Amino acid sequence: MPVTSSSNDPEKARRFRDAALPYLDDVYTLARYLLRDPSDAEDAVQECYLRALKHFDSYRGPAMKPWLLAILRNVCRAEYARRAGAPIAGIEDAEETAEQAPLWQETPETPEAQVLRDRDASTIRRLVEALAEPFKETFILREINNLSYREIADAVGAPVGTVMSRLARARAMLRSAWLAEEEQPK
Numbered sequence: 001m002p003v004t005s006s007s008n009d010p011e012k013a014r015r016f017r018d019a020a021l022p023y024l025d026d027v028y029t030l031a032r033y034l035l036r037d038p039s040d041a042e043d044a045v046q047e048c049y050l051r052a053l054k055h056f057d058s059y060r061g062p063a064m065k066p067w068l069l070a071i072l073r074n075v076c077r078a079e080y081a082r083r084a085g086a087p088i089a090g091i092e093d094a095e096e097t098a099e100q101a102p103l104w105q106e107t108p109e110t111p112e113a114q115v116l117r118d119r120d121a122s123t124i125r126r127l128v129e130a131l132a133e134p135f136k137e138t139f140i141l142r143e144i145n146n147l148s149y150r151e152i153a154d155a156v157g158a159p160v161g162t163v164m165s166r167l168a169r170a171r172a173m174l175r176s177a178w179l180a181e182e183e184q185p186k
Contacts, residue, residue: 135170
């Protein structure tokens with residue numbers, strides 16, 4: 001495929017880097033939650049940024065972060081469609097790795113506190129992963145990526161009221177699941 005002069009424009013590349021790279025971690029975080037695999041998430045982020053660069057000349061808004069997350073969602077949906085015939089691992093089959101970022105960064109005071117914190121983080125990740133897709137996605141975009149309701153609505157292509165409803169339902173489902181977890185013997 002021939003390289004066009006616009007894709008070989010160093011000024012465009014610089015503007016794109018300045019605008020898009022600050023959101024790389026947020027895009028990767030959403031990809032990790034949606035695809036559940038670090039390697040697949042890296043591939044999806046790369047594809048997202050390639051598509052964004054390709055269409056950067058025509059980009060006029062909304063804010064950069066929701067635009068990138070919307071592109072990533074499309075990339076991930078294409079990956080889901082590709083995988084449609086392949087079996088998908090259940091939540092209990094998901095591998096816990098040291099490279100997964102904890103949901104918060106606090107220095108534990110004691111080894112016991114670290115064990116409890118690790119158990120809680122693992123439980124939260126598992127409970128978030130178990131949410132149905134629209135609730136999980138909305139929860140991650142709001143609570144992990146700190147997007148506003150409007151930015152989430154732009155990213156997922158849904159009305160703000162739907163975003164608010166999904167977020168409230170996701171929080172309620174997580175609260176119920178957390179309480180059920182706490183009632184189980186350890």
